[in-house]
Amino acid sequence: MRLSRLRRLVLSQPLAALLLLSLAACQGLAGGGGPIDAGATAAAEAASPPIVSPVEGAPQAVGPFVAAANPLAVEAGLGVLRRGGSAVDAAVAVQAVLGLVEPQSSGLGGGAFMMVYDGTTQEVTAYDGREIAPASATPELFYEGGRPLPFVQAVLSGRSTGVPGAVAMLAMAQKDHGTLPWSALFDDAERLAREGFVVSPRLAGMIAGAAPQGRTPAAEAYFSLPDGRRAVAGDVLTNPAYAATVRALAGEGAQALYSGEIGQAIVAAVQAEPRPGGLTEADLAAYRPIExxxxxxxxxxxxxxxxxxxxxxxxxxxxxxxxxxxxxxxxxxxxxxxxxxxxxxxxxxxxxxxxxxxxxxxxxxxxxxxxxxxxxxxxxxxxxxLTGAATAGTPPGGVFMAPDRTAEPAGTSHMVIVDAKGNAVSMTTTVESIFGSGRMAGGFFLNNQLTDFSFSPTAADGTPMANAVAARKRPRxxxxxxxxxxxxxxxxxxxxxxxxxxxxxxxxxxxxxxxxxxxxxxxxxxxxxxxxxxxxxxxxxxxxxxxxxxxxxxxxxxxxxxxxxxxxxxxxxxxxxxxxxxxxxxxxxxxxxxxxxx
Missing domain, CATH: 1.10.246.130 (Gamma-glutamyltranspeptidase, large (L) subunit, C-terminal domain)
Incomplete structure (x- = not known):
């Protein structure tokens, strides 16, 4: 979306009319495009007088500013901004550290959505790094014996893991908006993984919690200290495999996650028993984020x-x-x-x-x-x-679908970053459930994002679900x-x-x-x-x-x-x-x- 160009054209028009006109520039999406309604535009032009900006006369909003879910990640982001990096550069560093110190929420094995504001052009861009179902996925992906699997069993299965999208999405956005070399954005994550980081109280609570993903063989091995104890708050945890992964990403680029040894390790973990999934190296190689x-x-x-x-x-x-x-x-x-x-x-x-x-x-x-x-x-x-649950309406252009009651459990994080030039990032990132599927590769947890799909492709009456599973589909x-x-x-x-x-x-x-x-x-x-x-x-x-x-x-x-x-x-x-x-x-x-x- 670019409001600056539109503002030059319609500066004298009321806010409502300006925004109606701007929709053509900010809605280039499947199912969401279409012409602006002329009657609505005329009505807007006849509405109230122009509204004064809430920051009229303010200087341009500039950073540095970083907000994220762990102090180590915040410091990594601020360090990038101090070196002249952009907001997107800092987001790469923040995500790399979050995946290490807050693995219950997000990581290299998950997906994300990122909004980027360009302080020079006033463009807002949405980057879609959502995971994708493998080519082998069918609408009955989570069926067994003719019935949907219990949710926890589905989460712990290899079927729950989609092709990770966060790293590819960050690479696309960084190519568009970065100022520092990609290779310079992983130093903090590599050092903390190699030398160790202090387990935070929240991570410790998740390690000791009841979530079955924290009790898988991979999680047990990772969170067990040399003396046999499970890590608690204040312990120092190292992750040499994660250090090697981020070194590979720094040196080889995002493709290191989607091919070679790391890609093979992801596929092996997904295809392992019990209930192996169908993700392949070809699925990894075919993944593309979307601007x-x-x-x-x-x-x-x-x-x-x-x-x-x-x-x-x-x-x-x-x-x-x-x-x-x-x-x-x-x-x-x-x-x-x-x-x-x-x-x-x-x-x-x-x-x-x-x-x-x-x-x-x-x-x-x-x-x-x-x-x-x-x-x-x-x-x-x-x-x-309203006296009870609401029912869906019938919006213009809506095709009647069955209501979807997909479960979306814990396991997500958010960051906000603004750099010295007024560029901004708002990014939500996830592995879906706590510790994702509980399976690991390259020192990081794999997502269970495909359980965000509806387990049943249709309602009892045969009405299709908008969020049903399909090959190469992104879950809602x-x-x-x-x-x-x-x-x-x-x-x-x-x-x-x-x-x-x-x-x-x-x-x-x-x-x-x-x-x-x-x-x-x-x-x-x-x-x-x-x-x-x-x-x-x-x-x-x-x-x-x-x-x-x-x-x-x-x-x-x-x-x-x-x-x-x-x-x-x-x-x-x-x-x-x-x-x-x-x-x-x-x-x-x-x-x-x-x-x-x-």
Whole structure:
């Protein structure tokens, strides 16, 4: 998307009209293109007068700024920025370290979505590094004896691993936006793997936890110390195999992961018993990341940009559009009615997402229809009367599909980076479950991302699932990294979170907290989480006051402890503070991350 060119053409037009015109430049995606509706454009031109930029008169937003889920990864990213590296350069270094020190969440064996803002051209680009099913995959990939496998058995099988995409995606983005040599971005990860790193309390908790992926033979061998103990917080863990892997990546480029000894090791691990998978060296060699047009929509005086499908970013934008039609949300974080409204909008959003979003190369995702102004208004109007789980609507252009109840368990991370030239990265990265499939190659865990597909290709009545398994298909993802602009196309902020299917709720909460309730970013991140997917309401119950719980209960919403993955929000907004303009950043206290400018 390039707002600068459009701004020169339509500078005198109101914000709504400008943004409608900009859609042609920011929606170059399968299933999401199409002409701008002339009537809607005319109506926008007749709307309210131009809105003043929220950062009118501000200097360009520049770094350094890094927020990520582990202090060692943050320092690696800042080190790259100090050497003159770009935001994408720093993202490569951050991911390489995260894969070592936070292997329960992301790594070289996983996938990612990245949003990149170019501070010179004002372009926003979405990079799709989602894993792909092997060529041998069939719609019954997770069937055994004519029935779907139990979820845990599917996760631990070789069938769960898709072709890793994060490294190839980072290489593509770094070629486009990097300033340092690729080979110079792995030093911290190689040193920490060779010399050892201190096991953090969160990693120690996962090592000692009940997740079966942490008890596989590969995990047992890795997390066992020379004296026979399993590693605990404060122990120093080395990983010579990981050091060798990142040395190979530095010297040979991303292809080192997709061929040669590392590629062979990945295939061997996937094809091992029990329940071997069908991934081959040919599947690895055939993988290609995708550069996609960013999906952007106005929200208040901002423009919010996310990746298009198979990311679920379209659902996040739909919720924000519904929020603008929901006055009760303005009540603020101490108003029970505002939280009730937020929950009901989530129910509607998830119902639509679960029915319609999938890989646009295989199914027609009605992106424009899900964001259609009239359709969004109709959906928002249903929120006050909801008394149970919402049902999906029928957006313009939508082909009726069966609702998908795919499980998306814990195991994801997020980073936000801004460099000295105002380039920014918002990247969500994952191995899916805790420690992925529990299988390892080259010192890193392999993803179980294919369990993000629907295990059943159709509903009981034969209606197809948008997210059914298919050969070389990308599974739907809840990952939805965010870039926020002002109406002139300037960078205002970035945000994102892990959390499985709850990612959409977590991102929406922080955006509403910061952009609607005008909270500092850290306070917006600190807000209690409320997740309303289906009939129930999961929440950080202990973080809601008794008055809020009582107020929500009186309106039909009884919150229960959240059983999904906690949030791990990282974000920043360019704001004027006591010392002038700077980054108002935050890192989720539910994890171990940091947000730093030096």
């Amino acid at each position: 996609r047009g960013a999906l952007c929509r106005p929200f208040r005086v901002y423009v919010v940009c996310v990746p298009p499908p198979p990311s679920s970013g379209v659902a996040l934008l739909q919720l924000l559009e519904m929020a603008e039609a929901t006055p009760s949300l303005a009540g603020g974080p101490q108003d029970a009615q505002a939280w009730v409204a937020f929950a009901q909008l989530q129910r509607l959003m998830y119902a639509d997402r679960d029915r319609y979003v999938g890989d646009p190369a295989f199914v027609g995702v009605p992106v424009q229809g899900l964001l259609d102004e009239d359709y969004v208004a109709q959906r928002a109007a249903l929120a006050p009367g 993802s809840s990952m939805s990294p965010v870039i926020v602009l002002d109406h002139q196309g300037r960078l205002v902020g970035a945000l994102g979170s892990p959390g499985g299917s709850s990612i959409l709720a977590y991102n929406a909460k922080a955006l509403i907290g910061a952009l609607v309730w005008d909270l500092p970013m850290q306070a917006a991140i600190d807000l209690p989480n409320l997740v309303a997917k289906g009939p129930g309401f999961g929440a950080d119950t202990e973080m809601f006051s008794q008055a809020l719980r009582d107020g929500m209960a009186a309106r039909g919403i009884t919150i229960q402890p959240n059983t999904t993955e906690n949030s791990g929000l990282h974000g920043a907004l360019w704001r004027r503070g006591a010392n002038g303009w700077g980054w108002d950043g935050g890192a989720d206290p539910r994890r171990e991350g940091q947000a730093r400018t030096h």
